[in-house]
Amino acid sequence: MSKERSAQSSKANSIIAFQNDGNKQKSTDFTNPNMDDTRHSPEDRDIEAVVKTKKRWEIEIQDQSSRLPPKQLAIVCISMVCAIMLGSLEQTGVSTTLPAIEKALKTGQSVTWVGTSYLVANTASQAFYGRLSDIFGRKAMLLVSIGLFAIGNLLCGFATSLAQLVGFRIIAGTGGGGLFVLSVIILSDVTSLRERGKVQGYMGVGAVLGFSVGPILGGVFAESDWRWVFWFTVPPAVLSMIQIVIWLPLKHVSGSSREKIKMIDYAGAFTQLISIVFILVPISGGGSTYPWSSPLVISMLAIGGVFGIIFILVEKYFARLPLVPLRLFRNRSFSFLVLISFITGCYMQTSLYFMPVYFQLIRQASPIHSSLLLMAMTVSQVSARL
Secondary structure (H helix, E strand, O other): OHHHHHHHHHHHHOEEEEEEOOOOEEEEEOOOOOOOOOOOOHHHHOOOOEEEOOOOEEEOOOOOOOOOOHHHHHHHHHHHHHHHHHHHHHHHHHHHHHHHHHHHHOOHHHHHHHHHHHHHHHHHHHHHHHHHHHHHOHHHHHHHHHHHHHHHHHHHOOOOOHHHHHHHHHHHHHHHHHHHHHHHHHHHHHOOHHHHHHHHHHHHHHHHHHHHHHHHHHHHHHHHOOOHHHHOOHHHHHHHHHHHHHHOOOOOOOOOHHHHHHHOOHHHHHHHHHHHHHHHHHHHHEOOOEOOOOHHHHHHHHHHHHHHHHHHHHHHHHOOOOOOOHHHHHOHHHHHHHHHHHHHHHHHHHHHHHHHHHHHHHOOOOHHHHHHHHHHHHHHHHHHHO
């Protein structure tokens, strides 16, 4: 086994460039003039190929794509849609119950941290989940994501103070960061380009259902017991995990645990986390919890900006397997889509969390009435994005 791995390693040393088409890696062997953009044998794809470039050593991602029979593909699609629907249900449901949580825990304006803590953890973990799924496998990371999401929400229902609730929301947000990202990646792995548009339409239906039903459930729970807005997501999460374990036969990612752990971009993960937290937290609390001109807000924004620059440098020059491959941004279409997603995400998340507070505290609407108003807005927004 060691001789075999040694031989495979010597082959990898002859590879000095590679191309990434999104799901599969194509390598070019310049030691053989008759080979131009050829694939390695299956045994070469079973281990990570170390690629030597002028700037750094890089790691080739293993192919995890597979084609499923129609019936099994339909079941997998249902499981992924359920995972996406869980995230959208949770966000809209919790936003409707924020006024009830504020009254129960007497949080005042700090109740906005219930949403902010979830979104910060969600944002910070998304890129990390995508790369960990390349290293440890899609199925394993999706199960971890749903498990953290369910545990965090279960604990949120038992919170007796704002500090506990925010802490448990961070756990739920860390799990929620992988729900949508990994579902999209897995569906890309099990479908062809021809089928992908139709499957993405199904995903949009799941998002619409979540954003439509979430406000109504949140309004009902706000008038009875706000804790159930967290607890009611746990049974569907467990059911989704069971479906994934049974019906999602993705390819196993070979390699020892020690090798996989070494592939993680720790520097990139750390600098990205610090940057996101130190930028999003003062933006969320500025003007309400602290003045915009306060030294705390200014210093946190400065630290976040510095770590953001360090993150870019780490990803470009030092990371063997970067969390965010910066070469993607050379594509104008990709960069433009990222910008549009950022703008629409800012608007949608802001409206989801603050419109129910406005309806109930300023317009004196009941939780049910507030949820219906929010549902009209979310359905039109999500439907337009389909």
